[in-house]
Amino acid sequence: MASPLLDPSRVSTPPAGAEVALREEVAQLRQEAERLRRLLETAAQVTWSTNPARDALAPISPSWTTFTGQTEEQMRNQGWLLALHPDDRAGALAAWERAREGTQPFATRYRLRRVDGAYVWMLARSIPVLGPDGSVHEWVGTCIDIQAQVLGEERAAFLARASELFASSLDASATQESLASLANLSVSALADWCIVDVLRADGHFERVQVVSADPSQAPLAATVQRLTPVPRERPVYPPAVALATGRSTLATEVTDAVMQSVAQDADHLETMRRVGIRSLLTVPIMARGHILGALSFLVTTSSRRYGDEDLRFAQELANLAGLAVDNARLLQGAREAIRLRDEFLSVASHELKTPLTPLSLKLQALSRAVKSHPDSPLVPIIEAHVETGHRQVRRLTELMNDLLDVSRISAGTFRLQREEVDVAEVVREVAATFAPRFVLEHCEFQVEAPESVRGCFDRVRLAQVLDHLLDNALKYGPGTPVSVRLVADGPVARLTVRDGGIGISPEQRPRLFERYCRAVSERHYGGLGLGLYLTRTIVEAEGGRVSLDSRLGEGATFMVELPLTRS
Template identity: 80%
Template sequence: MTSPLVKPDGPFAPATSAEAALREEVALLRQEAERLRRLLETAATVTWTDRLDDARSPLSPSWTAFTGQPTEQLRNRGWLQAVHPDDREGALAAWEQATAAKQLFSTRYRLRRADGTYVWMLARGMPVLGPDGAVREWVGTCIDIQAQALGEERAAFLARASELFSSSLDAGATLASLANLSVGKLADWCIVDVLHPDGHFERVQVVTEDPALTSLAAAVQQLPPVPRERPVYPPAVALATGRSTVVPEVTDALMEAVAQDVNHLVAMRTLGMRSLLTVPLLARGHILGALTFLVTTSGRRYGDEDLQFAQELANLAALAVDNARLLQGARDAIRLRDEFLSVASHELKTPLTPLSLKLQALSRAVKAHPDSPLAPVIEAHVETGHRQVRRLTELMNDLLDVSRISAGTFRLQREDVDVAEVVREAAARFAPRFAVEHCDFRVEAPEPVHGSFDRSRLAQVLDHLLDNALKYGAGTPVSLGLVVDGSRVRITVRDGGIGISKEQRPRLFERYGRAVSERHYGGLGLGLYLTRTIVEAEGGSVSVDSRLGEGATFEVELPLTRP
């Protein structure tokens, strides 16, 4: 009788094909999990887990290795202690929102490295759900985005600096803005040294992030760099040679080597410098100054990237300072020119008075001998002399007015004025001149038109407009008109002369503005500028309508009543 087959049992029983397949699948899953783990650790700076059944939260060897936090410090959200204090509130809020909704956790924060340096991280995490839909654990990564964040921060800093530089055309204000903007963002201290155009050096700004160190900052400001023949102190090197200096780690031996004197060494030691960066301010090949950034309290250390960024910032600042200096130079030149014109006008007018008196005396002498055959000839020459003296006097007065306008001393003396009477008086003065130039001169002025104006300035406006019509419209009809329109009065001067091109019209009322070559037409180019200044000071406006070759019409509009 054959015995029945007995299936072996126990640990030494041969495996079935199903069990072998299962073990093979488990091994493959373990290999895949290990591969994914290694891939994740390669892609991320830090990986972390948060197991809800484990009080140690989060738990990750890479987290501990990066931050230096021991496992026992991770309990009760102790991981937040490794996050920058300014970023903790936002990181916690993002975490609580994600855990409450069982959704993606994603935020940016600065994570403290084991050496004390903060690094920008992109933190992301996902919940792992069980069969019942409950969260079993959280898994996540922290990816280093320091370069990206630093680039964004620096771009924003440069944009802000450019905005500040463009808001002021004063070199001192520009450098003060730069120093205050830099402290806290780029450095604990910022020192600004300036090389003035006359060759002397000045320490113009010393700014510290700590208000309690104001007195120390004042002491540092009293220690300006004095470049020697072979300077070694970084600001002095920048000012003398235009070279930059970056010192990642400042040692006491280095401070002793670069100190300019004992007081300087004491000041540097008191500051407690840890890292230093100095860049020159360069513009158009000239050294304008130097910027020095100091780290005294934080763990930051300057490197080549910081040097490159600081030089870019210094270039922007140097351009702003150079523009401010150029503008100031132009203003000084204009001031000196106006002062010269004022003095020259007075000096030139001085001999005109006795000359005018001599011409008057000569005219009286000629009239006393009417029978003399030379009387008509002398009288004609005397009249020509009078006319030229008046013309020269008008030019000197125009130059004096320009000086008054530039100095802010130009004033109006208003009184009750009959505008029509002023128009007729101006027409009477110019009628003989128009007759000599064979111009058909017509005047239209109504009955008295009263308003509050500076009579002499109003007459000056008419003189300039009529003189302009005489100069550019000689031999053509010229008209002077006065029209009342409600509470305003309009004065028009029209000629049929050479006209003005469209391109030249915008600059016609500017100082020294001309629409034609000075070789063919005289004058200083001030008449229409003074006309606009006077009319606008009276609350009115002046405009021109003209086409090249078709004459010009100037219109002055003035208010008859004032608020």
């Protein structure tokens, strides 16, 4: 197709003496026009122009005719729009009319129907050719195939949506729901039908979702879902092949002979015929080398046929699904392990507390017996051993109680028994029980509290909070000053425990109140890492909060704020 700017018919007649030169110039122009035409055809699938001598709205384009099958006559009176996808016609026409009204370049994207009936995304561009008077003589344009680019954009967007679905799947049931949602997404973008098979916890495969793009096919979809995906000894049915061997299947063209060759039985064959499969691909859902399920995509209504690129994309999608399913199962396994651990700790705590009671009674009896023989030289030695025994029994009892509290929190049975409490009195009582221990550790110990600070709290749990904080100060600040200060500030009571011990590094502080968390090595310091976790749990259950201010090597200050009034 010659460019209108290089059309020899538009060259004015020269004087007779220049005829030879004119012919040479015309020949050169024709060669240049042919070169430009071939260059343009190389760059674009379709080229076109309007003929100003006929109808400015009727494109002239042999390449359009070749691509779409439309004749020049069919293109007249906006007939070229009929070769566009119905959803793209209005937008293309509006863009074309805006360009013509303002003599601006025309550019838009639309799906153009190929002669075989398949739609291909095109980037359509056109510019006006202006005459000496500034009026538009004609329009020349191109249509460039951008199918691969648009398909890449659509698939990237699809994978992003699928990733969002799976990112919200934190357990097995949510992941199964996400797989169902993925099937619904797929029938709008990848297939006319989507089938999802997954491995259940009992080791059997289950067909969890079958979706058809046509809602009227719901009864047939239910029939397909009832088909068993269980692999046979030598499977040939594509989903069964994926589930049994982890191999993908790509059937570009599914004929009746193909359906007969893969049918598991007569009912299965009849169902496949009713579905009307034309093209199919199945990919396994796998993670860490294990087969977790399969995704099957079917084309039944359009001329689309799956190819290698579709297979690669489907496998990428299956990899996302496999990661989500595997993560959900790992999470479920971890939760079950935690449940069993907490159950064991609860049982163990009860069992370990059982011998502690008679041991404590025996120590008390021994203490009374020793006191009945005050003149014996063994009395001081025995009393020292008895006191050590009492301390260890109390320590074991506290550890067992902590473990029981953790199991109650995990089971959701942790409860507070609130009553009218004098917080200052509780502080003094707990401090008094710790005073001898601070003396043994050569710690200067100060307690500052007003005469009375009253509120509604669980007295035992409140004492437990201070007990854990003082035990923490004693453990990590031996030989350093430790202070306890209680103040009432309007509707809030503030309890501060400060030590001059080893301190806590900044990176450890955010996780210090978590269960079993320790900021130091267990080889140098005892404990289960539960004291601060229980402190936070109790304080927050009372409607308060606990905070920490510490620097490594400069001690630590814990502040507990508790509401003295409740709404």
